[in-house]
Amino acid sequence: MISELLINAFLVTIMLSIAIALIKTRTVIFTVILTSAYSLVAALMFITLDAVDVAFTEASVGAGISTILFLAAMAYLPKKEVESISSEFIPALSCIILGGILIWCSFDLPEIGQLTAPIHQHIAPEYIKGSKEDIGIPNIVTSVLASYRGYDTFGETIVVFTAGVAVLALLEKKNTTKKNKSQPKQKIKKNA
Amino acid sequence: MISSTIGIWNYWIVFCLMMIGLFLVIGRKNFLKKIVGLAIFQTSVFLLYITFGKIKGGTPPILNESIDTIYSNPLPHVLILTAIVVGVATTALGLSLVLRINSEYGSIEEDDVSAQDLVDYHDDIETGKNFDLKFKK
Secondary structure: HHHHHHHHHHHHHHHHHHHHHHHHHHHHHHHHHHHHHHHHHHHHHHHHOHHHHHHHHHHHHHHHHHHHHHHHHHHOOOEOOOOOOOHHHHHHHHHHHHHHHHHHHHHOOOOOOOOOHHHHOOHHHHHHHHHHHHHHOOOOOHHHHHHOHHHHHHHHHHHHHHHHHHHHHHHHHHHHHHHHHHHHHHHHHHOO | HHHHHHHHHHHHHHHHHOOOOOHHHHOOOOOOHEEEEHHHHHHHHHHHHHHHHHHHOOOOOOOOOOOOOOOOHHHHHHHHHHHHHHHHHHHHHHHHHHHHHHHHHOOEEHHHHHHHHHHHHHHHHHOHHHHHHHOOO
């Protein structure tokens, strides 16, 4: 058991070093690659924390599709980040203070893996017990996702649809200006 | 002692990661870096949730034949599965906003964009464009 926790501590420390490298780098391509690596290490951590479904979703969606989106957007954007004139002291200070408060509060959190923690008492045991009879599939995560909390998944679908419509609406305006420019040519063709 | 330190180590590093993400969002002036910061923040929150769901000696929540198996808590896994997909939708929306800003202003640095806005604002005041509109309303 202790080895599992050690692997966790090691992986999460790797993630910390990747995040620090992200603060240091100013080149866009390194930023994108580091973000992808961050997601991939997070997926490894999810496996050691027993969340296999989350791990492969993170590896395919977080490390895969996000990186593709970033790379596609990167092609149209400046390749270097300009160092800002204004000081970063106040944001850094407020983040450090907030982080200190969170770490101070963490002493009240239950230790990792305690069976007596409040999160394991309330509704999860019922899901684990009832899943086989109610739904009839062995994967409890799937049965909770698709049946017990189906409305959550429905809401998620609506959110993704709205985001897709918004992305289309945002990117289309660029195309219409192009179309306006190219309209005279079409008219000429029709006349001819 | 070592065990309890490791038991709480994850939380500390995850809080540090969250703060690094927050710093990238509020401290950096490059819009692309802000979105990367948002992704970092999201992933660390996912880690925090999954860490809560872990049980010592537990297995992934997939039912097997033996009776005395301890399963890790499936509920955080479900919530985070939803959150990952929504996170990608957020990233896509943010990136398309950045692309629009770049095509409109020719820059994705916050300083440049706000400077151009300021110039436009003063031009409007000098030509009396904004004042007329406000007066009519």
